[in-house]
Amino acid sequence: MSLIFQERPLWVGLTVVALVSAVVAFPLLLTICLRNEAFREIQKQLRHALNHDPVTGTLSANAFATSVEHAMDRRRVPDGESPDGIMLVLRVGNLDEIGRRYGPQWADTLLQSLVRIVQSSVRYGDLVARLASDELGIYLPGATTENTREICERIRTQIGETTFAAGQERQISVALRLGGTRVEDQVNFQSLREAANRAALAEEEAGPLLFRELFS
Incomplete structure (x- = not known):
């Protein structure tokens, strides 16, 4: 240097x-x-x-279950934030038939349409997930039965006003079931999901579109 x-x-x-x-x-x-x-x-x-589910963009089943379980765990902690609320499941009873008849892309399109309806009907902070090929999960933290009835009514109204079609204006007939259960009545996510499914399927013979107002 x-x-x-x-x-x-x-x-x-x-x-x-x-x-x-x-x-x-x-x-x-x-x-x-x-x-x-x-x-x-x-x-x-x-x-x-x-x-996230690649088709619907909603939470995956695992991510949804983890979020709900964490909320349930907080309820068990003294002075913790109460996660009491309601979980709903929305089931498409004839999704496989739609996929076989019109093609899998139209089954995916139907699910995407249903997700948009659900997401526009729930509140900020509510969670929506795809739990199975034909099943959507909806977690409503802190919701009362009255809150949930209002949400279900918004979903029902929007679905009633929507025409589901597959190419060349072929209208799709959709069989839907919606049921739910209170979080406080269940000990874990699996029991929560099973109870919501029982409510959704409890009166399947009642018609192609059933919205349960009474929760298991």
Whole structure:
């Protein structure tokens, strides 16, 4: 260093070295930062893919179950936030038949339409998930029976006003069941889901579209 800057003070040489180092290091640091940002974005996309159904965009069954279980666990903690509310299931009784008759893409389109109706009918903070190929789950934290009846009525009205069609205006007949159960009456997510399904299927002979107002 002294050979390069023989006629200059030491601080000048050190300043030049620092500037050169900064010029060399900045692109490298920028590249590292950009790569880290890209890596974080990939991680975010992977988490979203793991926690969401690819067809409907709703929560996956596992992510939904985990969220509801956490809420149920909080109720068991003294002075914890109460998760008391209601879980609903919306079942499409003839989804397989629709897929065979019109093609699987129309079964997917039907589910997507139902999800939009449900999401526009529930409250902010309510959770919607695809629990099975023909089953949607809806968790209404803190909801009362009266709240739930209002939500069910909004869903029922929108479905009644919607024409489901598959290509060339072929109208699809859809058999739906909606039932629910209170969270406080169940000990875990599986029992919660089973009770909601029992309510949805309890009076299947009543007609093609049934909305239960009484919960199991």
